[in-house]
Amino acid sequence: MELSAKYNPAETEDKWYAYWLEHKFFHSEPDSREPYTVVIPPPNVTGILHMGHVLNNTLNDVLVRKARMDGKNACWVPGTDHASIATESKVVAKLKAEGIEKESLTREEFLAHAWEWKEKHGGIILNQLRKLGASCDWDRTRFTMDPDLSEAVINTFVYFYEKGYIYRGVRMVNWDPVGLTAVSDEEVIHRDTTSKFYHLRYFISDGNGNPTDKYLVIATTRPETIMADAAICINPADERYHWLKGKKVLIPLINKEIPVIEDSYVEMDFGTGCLKVTPAHDVNDYEIGIRHNLPVIDIIDNHGRLNEKAQILVGEDRFEARRKIEQMLQESGNLEKVEAYTSPVGYSERTNAVIEPKLSMQWFLKMEDLAKDALESVESGKVKLIPDKYRNTYRHWMENVRDWCISRQLWWGQQIPAYYLPDGKVVVAPNAQKALEKALEINPSVKAEDLRQDPDVLDTWFSSWLWPISVFDTNKAGHPDAEPNRDLAYYYPTNDLVTGPDILFFWVARMIMAGNEFMNDVPFRNVYLTGIVRDKLGRKMSKTLGNSPDPLKLIEQYGADGVRLGMLLCSSAGNDILFDESQVEQGRNFCNKIWNAYRLVNGWNTDESAKQSEAAAVAVQWFGNKLNAVLETVEDHYSKFRLSDALMTIYKFFWDDFCAWYLELVKPAYGCGIDPVTYDATLKFFDALLKMIHPFMPFITEELWQNMAPRKEGETIMLQRMPLAGTYDAKVIADFEMACGAVVAIRGIRQQKGLSPKETLDVVYGQGFPEGMLPVVVKLANVKPQFNAAGTVEGSAVSFMVGTVKMSVPLTGLVDEQEEIAKLEAELKHQEEFLAAVRRKLSNEKFVSGAPEKVVAMERKKEADSLSKIESIQAALASYGK
């Protein structure tokens, strides 16, 4: 079959992916083989593929394909996450663009829109993963809001409620005024933000609500909250302010009288030492308020606007109010000064809105016991984090975790299965029917229509923490005592999880908790934490910067294999990935290299009568040994999750060893056929190489594997067994490397002296050269070798060392004798210095007695080698009469 000069991925990728699907090669069912299980970190259902997904899923696919070729029953479960806040805000925005406000819709109407949106965009990212070559078991695709998965989430809630882990209460939570929901601590990102530090004068009251001329100064970043002040607080030890004890002060602008209280929380040397206490709008102030029994005056509404309790600036946005109140305070004489100030401000991870600490009624999950077990799972090594450094971070988080706020004031998600009776009592049950049964126990006269379900939904992570369980068995979550179904029993725990460190706590830690709770076993053995994909300048990829390439365009341009390779080449676990398109180019080039190597071999005709040449025989022997050595190295890299090292090892093995050396050695003379022995060996090697490359580059390897021999329908490289490392003779490999050294040196001499490769040269080799390797030098360096113990020759010659063997190329008339002598003398000097250093070491009593025998022996070998080199250099110099 005639092959084009360049590999064309577009022609092959869709074809083979369809073939794989058609034959259900990705599908897994429990059987007697050892399972290898991976669950995908479910991307947001309405998301589109970005470079982070490419990295993650390429790594996953490599692991899965490798395991499959190792004969394991590999199962990679794909799916998507409903991503409640992200999806809901997208739907809200879309409706808004159509002139529809969420508030004008009923819950049911809104959800109808949301589902419509989900149906429209839901499959996109999964189809994009197919383009990448991901070998997911698509028959097992799950969505975190599939009815049975949602049921599992509800059961889990009920389970923890009944266990006493879930409670409801008014707490200061992180309020997102744009997303209009509470968010968990983990969803708040603190960023240093420059703002103003306002120094405000609070006048002392005369006792009747009138200002005296005395005042104190407080410093605040949030002057718009002064109307919610409940007290002024000083440190009891602060003598500067003892005169304030028992006094009352007036809030500026509204002249409301508030007490001065004392609490050691106040730092005397920060700000002015006076703190305004605003229990409704600051976590610490809230705590102080509780200690001192202060009223809570909430003046900010859900949208972040001042409400009527503020008395002034009602309806203004908090930031607008801040600007305006600054002006008002200035005019009223209450503003002493304004300083620039940088402090950490919390932003919503999802909407980027400034988080408003807000008191509200929320549901919480107690974390203490769960975290303890989850910490133990990692500390004991039951779950391994790769790289290991994340253990510290993990431990720190686990030891300081606070209760998890699991309610969200959203509609898209699993609605909390809590039902309120008319009197406000609450029952928790998996459905309305069961809720009614429970309600009747409390109040026998209650009717179904009297019950009102909590309108909030659960945090998305409250569903995704069940993922490794619920994708297999939706009944087990919430029912630790239930028998796992066949799938769960077989596939759980999964083997490896590939994900980003940014969701170590959001997701990984919580999956471990859920696994321990419901399965009494961890959900995975290894967690491979990738880096974050950045551009080549080290910047995070973002839409606003426009520095994120579109993976699909890259695939179109370079092929999926090229993109996968480009991604893998620069990815070591845990390090951030600096992605550059040139790496994808390198991937494409490698495809082309493989393609052309195949074209060469494919074009050979066997000549049954031809005898195997010496060079080919040596090459086949060497390459067979080298193959085993490389397989061993690659296997070692895999076992340590060093996937980019495994890839690079194979890359060099193919490009350098196979193409540059092996193929050049066995290549028949122009117009001649190849002997059958060498041909068969070459095909065998090529077959092994394709299998080794396949996990990284599935498409091109399938294309060539299918092409290299007649295949039956239903055969595929992806189900072939990965070649196993056999024994090898290290001496053969080392000898071959010596021959290569000689070839390189002679090529260098040719280039230096301007000699054509076609001109056969004489070469003299000294004692120690592996004579069996001479055919290599003869063929690739075009030389006629001769032996001479010293490796020197009478008359003009260029000499060089290969290991400890001296070699010379006699070149009458082309050698500058002085130059050659100078070179030899320099070499001699260097060698003598080296020898002296070695001997210094060896004459050091402490070294000889202290260092391990092996090291000392090595030094003695260095000494001997050095001596023999010096000898041959001297011999060469002697030939010049020196």
Place this chain on the structure above:
RNA sequence: GGGAGCAUAGCUCAGUUGGUUCAGAGCGUCUGCCUUACAAGCAGAGGGUCGGGGGUUCGACUCCCUCUGCUCCCACCA
């Protein structure tokens, strides 16, 4: 404010219990080549006091201290 990590060639990174002739790889660069698979290629070459300083050791890229620079995580000083 607390904690962790990183710093090796122009770039991105290996260097796995301190010891092989160990200072490496890939890419880029330079030089010469359209040599009958591949110019998306072939052949060759150059390039680093392993961030600075100190210490431990017979021996340090590797261990300890310190300084400098960067990154990340956690955190309620208004």
